Amino acid sequence: MYQVTLPRIGTATAWRDAVRAALAAQVPPERIAWHHGTAADSLFEGAPLPPCDRPVKVSRAFVELADTVIWHADPERFSRLYILLRRLRTQPGLLSDRADPQVAKLRQMEKAVRRCQHKMKAFVRFRDLRPVGPDGGPAPRRSFAAWFEPTHYTLEPTAPFFARRFADMDWVIATPDATAVFENGTLSFREGAPRPDLPEDAAEELWGTYFRNIFNPARVKVRAMTSEMPRKYWKNMPETRHIPELLATAEARTREMAEAAPTLAPARAARVRDRLAAPRVEARMTWDDLATRAAEENRETPEGYGRLVLGEGPPDARLMVVGEQPGDVEDREGRPFVGPAGQLFDRCLAQAGIDRGETYVTNAVKRFKFTVKGKRRIHQSPDRADIEHARWWITREIELLKPALVLGLGGTAAETLTGTRAGILKRRGTVEDTRYGPVFLTVHPSFILRVREADRKVEEERRFVADLEAARTRLDQLAA
Amino acid sequence: MNIMARLTLDRKLAILSDAARYDASCASSGTSRRDSRDGKGLGSTEGSGICHAYAPDGRCISLLKILMTNFCIYDCAYCVNRVSSNVERARFSVDEVVTLTLEFYRRNYIEGLFLSSGIIRSPDDTMADMVRIAKRLREEEHFRGYIHLKTIPDAAQELIDEAGLYADRLSINVELPTDASVRTYAPEKDPATIRRAMGGVRQQREARKEPSHRGKRPPCYAPAGQSTQMIVGADGATDATILGNATRLYGDYQLKRVYYSAFSPIPDATAALPLIKPPLAREHRLYQADWLLRFYGFGVDEITSARPDGNLDLDLDPKLAWALRNRHLFPVEVNRADRETLLRVPGFGTKTVTRILATRRHRSLRYDDLRRMGASLKKAAPFVTLLDWTPGGLTDSAALRARFAPPPEQLQLL
Numbered sequence: 001m002y003q004v005t006l007p008r009i010g011t012a013t014a015w016r017d018a019v020r021a022a023l024a025a026q027v028p029p030e031r032i033a034w035h036h037g038t039a040a041d042s043l044f045e046g047a048p049l050p051p052c053d054r055p056v057k058v059s060r061a062f063v064e065l066a067d068t069v070i071w072h073a074d075p076e077r078f079s080r081l082y083i084l085l086r087r088l089r090t091q092p093g094l095l096s097d098r099a100d101p102q103v104a105k106l107r108q109m110e111k112a113v114r115r116c117q118h119k120m121k122a123f124v125r126f127r128d129l130r131p132v133g134p135d136g137g138p139a140p141r142r143s144f145a146a147w148f149e150p151t152h153y154t155l156e157p158t159a160p161f162f163a164r165r166f167a168d169m170d171w172v173i174a175t176p177d178a179t180a181v182f183e184n185g186t187l188s189f190r191e192g193a194p195r196p197d198l199p200e201d202a203a204e205e206l207w208g209t210y211f212r213n214i215f216n217p218a219r220v221k222v223r224a225m226t227s228e229m230p231r232k233y234w235k236n237m238p239e240t241r242h243i244p245e246l247l248a249t250a251e252a253r254t255r256e257m258a259e260a261a262p263t264l265a266p267a268r269a270a271r272v273r274d275r276l277a278a279p280r281v282e283a284r285m286t287w288d289d290l291a292t293r294a295a296e297e298n299r300e301t302p303e304g305y306g307r308l309v310l311g312e313g314p315p316d317a318r319l320m321v322v323g324e325q326p327g328d329v330e331d332r333e334g335r336p337f338v339g340p341a342g343q344l345f346d347r348c349l350a351q352a353g354i355d356r357g358e359t360y361v362t363n364a365v366k367r368f369k370f371t372v373k374g375k376r377r378i379h380q381s382p383d384r385a386d387i388e389h390a391r392w393w394i395t396r397e398i399e400l401l402k403p404a405l406v407l408g409l410g411g412t413a414a415e416t417l418t419g420t421r422a423g424i425l426k427r428r429g430t431v432e433d434t435r436y437g438p439v440f441l442t443v444h445p446s447f448i449l450r451v452r453e454a455d456r457k458v459e460e461e462r463r464f465v466a467d468l469e470a471a472r473t474r475l476d477q478l479a480a
Numbered sequence: 481m482n483i484m485a486r487l488t489l490d491r492k493l494a495i496l497s498d499a500a501r502y503d504a505s506c507a508s509s510g511t512s513r514r515d516s517r518d519g520k521g522l523g524s525t526e527g528s529g530i531c532h533a534y535a536p537d538g539r540c541i542s543l544l545k546i547l548m549t550n551f552c553i554y555d556c557a558y559c560v561n562r563v564s565s566n567v568e569r570a571r572f573s574v575d576e577v578v579t580l581t582l583e584f585y586r587r588n589y590i591e592g593l594f595l596s597s598g599i600i601r602s603p604d605d606t607m608a609d610m611v612r613i614a615k616r617l618r619e620e621e622h623f624r625g626y627i628h629l630k631t632i633p634d635a636a637q638e639l640i641d642e643a644g645l646y647a648d649r650l651s652i653n654v655e656l657p658t659d660a661s662v663r664t665y666a667p668e669k670d671p672a673t674i675r676r677a678m679g680g681v682r683q684q685r686e687a688r689k690e691p692s693h694r695g696k697r698p699p700c701y702a703p704a705g706q707s708t709q710m711i712v713g714a715d716g717a718t719d720a721t722i723l724g725n726a727t728r729l730y731g732d733y734q735l736k737r738v739y740y741s742a743f744s745p746i747p748d749a750t751a752a753l754p755l756i757k758p759p760l761a762r763e764h765r766l767y768q769a770d771w772l773l774r775f776y777g778f779g780v781d782e783i784t785s786a787r788p789d790g791n792l793d794l795d796l797d798p799k800l801a802w803a804l805r806n807r808h809l810f811p812v813e814v815n816r817a818d819r820e821t822l823l824r825v826p827g828f829g830t831k832t833v834t835r836i837l838a839t840r841r842h843r844s845l846r847y848d849d850l851r852r853m854g855a856s857l858k859k860a861a862p863f864v865t866l867l868d869w870t871p872g873g874l875t876d877s878a879a880l881r882a883r884f885a886p887p888p889e890q891l892q893l894l
Contacts, residue, residue: 097842098835099849122530126587144586162588164515165524169586185519203583209490210584213497214545215535218744219758224538228531239533246536254745262751265564272553272563276668431732433679435637437672477728 002027002049005035006078009156009178009189012070019082021052029086034078037177061095062088065110071153072109080106116152121161123233124148124173127201141184142169147195147236155180156189163187204238211239217250218257287315290396304380305369306331311362311397319354319475320403321345322394324412324444325365325382337361341446345409348445348461352468360401364408364416365390387416398436404478406436407471410444429467431474440474442467487570493580495570499550499561500596502746503653504709504739506531508542508591508626511648511704521622523585523592525648529626530591543594543628544584548572548610552598556655556666557753558714560746561598567748571600577613578621585625592626592648593617599632607635607643614646626704633669633677640677641684649704649736652677654729657722661715665753678733681706685734705736712766713759714743720790723769723780730774740766765792772799775830776823795885800826803863804884810863810875815844827860859884 002022006014022032027049066081074080084102088094097103126144144166148155155173159180162173166182173180177192225243234240290310297308309326312335321337329339337345349356365386370377382390394416398406408414411421417439418432428442448464451457487495508529515524531540549571550561560567572580581593595613599606610629617623629647631640644650652674656662659671681702688701708729712722726738742758749755769792772778776799783798784790786805793801803810803826812825814836822833835853839845847869851857862874862883874880 093842096838098839098853099843099845101852104852118530122532124588128587142586146588161524161526164517164526166522166586166588167516167519168522201587203587206490206493206580207584207587207589209493210497210544211533211535211541213494214501214541216501216537216539216744219537219539219742219760221538221760222536225534225536228540229534237533243536250536257745257747257749258755260748263566263748266566269555269564273555276553432683433676433732435676438675438679477724 002032002047003035004032004049004078006037008037008153008191011036011153011156012067015066015070015078015081017051018049019085020054020056021049022082023056023085023089024052024054025050029079029083032079032082034075036075036078058085058088059092059095065095065106068110068113068157069106071113071116071157073152074109077109080109113152113154113157116150116154117158117161119233120148120150120154120158123229123237124162125204125237126171127198128203129199143171144169145172145174145196145198147174147198149232149236150175151232153177159187159189208239208242212242212246215246217246217253220247220250222247285396285400287400290393290400294393302367304371305367307334307368308366308393309334309336309363309368310366310393311336311360313360313362314358315360315401317358317360317401318404318479319359319407319471320398320401320405321359321361321407321409322413322417323361323363323409324446325363325386326368327379328368328370328377331368336363341444341449344449344461345445348465348468351465352472354468354472360397360403362394362397363390364394364413366393382412387412391416395436403437405431405471405475406439407468408439408441410447413444414441429470438474438478440467440471442471489576489580492570492572492576493546495568496547496550496572497545499547499567499598500545500594502560502741502744503545503594503596503630504539504741505628505651505707505737506540506542506545506594507649507704507707507737508628509704510736511626512700514624516622516624521624522582523623523625525591525624525626532589532591542591543626544581544590544592545594545596546572546577546580548577548595548597548606548613549600550598551600553601554599554666554668556669557750558655558665558711558743558746560748562750564750565748574609574613574616578616581617581625582621582623585623590625592623592628594628594630596630597632603632603634604636604639607632607639611639611643611646614643618646628704631677631681633674635677637677637680640680644681644684644702645699647702649707650681650702651707651709652681653709654725655709655711656715657710657712657717657725658715661717665714675732678706678708678729678735682733706733707735707737707739708733709739709741711743712740712763713756714753718784718790719762719766719769719792720780720784722766723773723784726770727773727780738770740770761794762792765794765798769798777820778802778824796881797826799824800859800884804881807875807880811865811871812863814850814864814866815840825860825863827856827858827863829854 004018006018062085069077069081080102084106094100095103098107124146126146129143129145155175155178159173162171163182167185170184171182174196175192179190179193181188181190294308294310301307306326309330323337326336327339327341330336330342346356365382369380369382369386371380406417408417411424414424415421417436418434424441424443431438431440443464445464448457448460451460509527511525513526516522529542531542533541535541550567551569551571552561553563555562555564577595584590585592595610597606597610614627614629617627627647628649628651629643631643631650631652633652654674655666655669662669662671685701688698710722729735729738740763742760742763743756744758745755769783772783773780782802784792786793786801792798803824812821814822819833819837822828822836823830832853832855836845839849839853844867846867850860850866862871862880865871
């Protein structure tokens, strides 16, 4: 029989050394008696294991499991781990077998330790040791201490968490089995000690105030509280002393709220309401004003541009369609969406079940931009300046119409409405929230006209119709 | 001397935490990893959040959840802080919020700050004050814990943009499940404005993910994402409406969470919205359904089509209710079914399913194996077959529902 005594501090490292030796000497598990902390009362005769420096390869998963389970309070844990380790030599995949009773038991212990660690991170309560420094001002480096009673030996594996979190102060966490001390950035451990006398801390009063007031007396759920914050932790948590009173008065407080007669609003309320209700100082525009303004603009046309074409459609339309800019035909007729792309759009719109008569159609940029080649006027893409120039007009149209959904066709519309035209093919079919309200993006119908191959054209047209259908569904949802 | 100066810090904390308790969100998880090992700051965040205490209402206390002020110029019927309410008012100074946060944090009471506010003067002024507090915590006090800022939807986009540089999470409440009820009960709020602000946060988050032309990463923007909350039970919206709206919100704004908050009695309530007992069971079922939508591959229709009124069954969890209505799909052979099918078995969680799939490579599973893997066999047994278990007629038995639903209440004779 071998006797192995593992120290209270540094248990994990000591255990690893011991199993390395035991594996090398091929000691069967039943021939090792494991002890933790103090050496065994020598009821049984036994020798220590022969030392061994040879490294032993084990899977990472086992090391993680062992490094956690080692802190469990169950005295069996050392031999359980050793038994599993021996089995792993012949069955390397064993750890992923959750149904194996030995693995399942160790996983369960691992879970218990992790929960215990988590509860320590949550429920340790520090008290301020030196609220004021030697000269009466605040201490240069703050110093705190806490007393905590974990279920398992979890202080050592959990203390680094506190070191990462509270690095700019000194602290001590004392538990019955060990004490962690963090001083000037260095973490060390000492043997456990009885509960120290910690000074009163005024912050606990404030914390209690918070705890009492964040509680909602109308929704008492004691089981939900105690399952996550078991009673065994309560004695070291200052806020828990308020719980009995909170529970005792909850019902009466809720009843009072329900029975209280509605009160008259304070005088302040009327003043605030008047202020909010005061009309905003801004000139109210009408559709007629907008048309008049457009007519004025159209008295002269800048070089290389057509006339200013406003949108058209019923003033109560819920869907607004925004294209790029008027084309040659639109410019001659003074109406949007009547050229080849407009006709394709009408056809697709009908296929998607949207009534053009209930839709307001317009363009992001209001004037046809072109260069003259022979007798023909060739379309030029609007640039940033054109977009910004036209923004006033589209903004007024949106303000007047208040559409539920804006359908933006192509890059120029996307840039006007969302600020960027990048990635339009990826963004098509999605709704983006903008300062103009929800905007549904898709491609411009002229994109389909430009596709040469017949079958791709059909496919693109089909996708476009699908986008329009999605926009219609969206519109219906917004109405719901 | 004005009235405010006479309130002690303790009294202010009482008023302004009382006013904050109706916000359900308390998450402190999922943000970027930070610590203070360099000794120059305070605090850390490591992926999973920590609940530092639980109140007797069963809610966790992870963050110091307070209002900057409960003065408010809006008149939302469901809100304790509305302008027409006679509750006592208070306002924290920047120093007070900073001190409370740091001193509570140092004693390990909290993970960080959740700051919300009533609207004072104007939305922009209020938002600017909140941003100032967050900035002070980060830049002067070098606080590396968690900060959640409740964003005011009407505030200028630049302020919301700045808020995301200091906060881990931003949230904007949609308040109620439908636009119509927002207009009725929160007359000063505009649902479109709320959505626009959420869209703005999403755009910022996405824009900041792209490295610049020199390959430099821009500073993190609200690394724990954005969330929202809607009040359940104040208006007539059905669960189908609520979950449909939530699904849209998750998709459109890439929300991390939608919180459902059972409408709960408030002090000095308005006559416009009579107080009820908070529908806690309904709230719970909505969260369960929310999980099924996000992690179990269910669609809204599948979950809410059970009852003609579009509400969830309060007696049964939504997955069990779905399974009882779709018994033709069961029993499932656990040793052969794919992940999607296993996820639909009542009593199996995502972890159990992962374990089943891993263990199946070693052996064929038996009844006791499932128990060891964490499945709830009370629920699962009628819906699965295993090497040594078959439910026989149980799956289709008419009494199956009665096994799970609470017994009908006995009526009293007069």
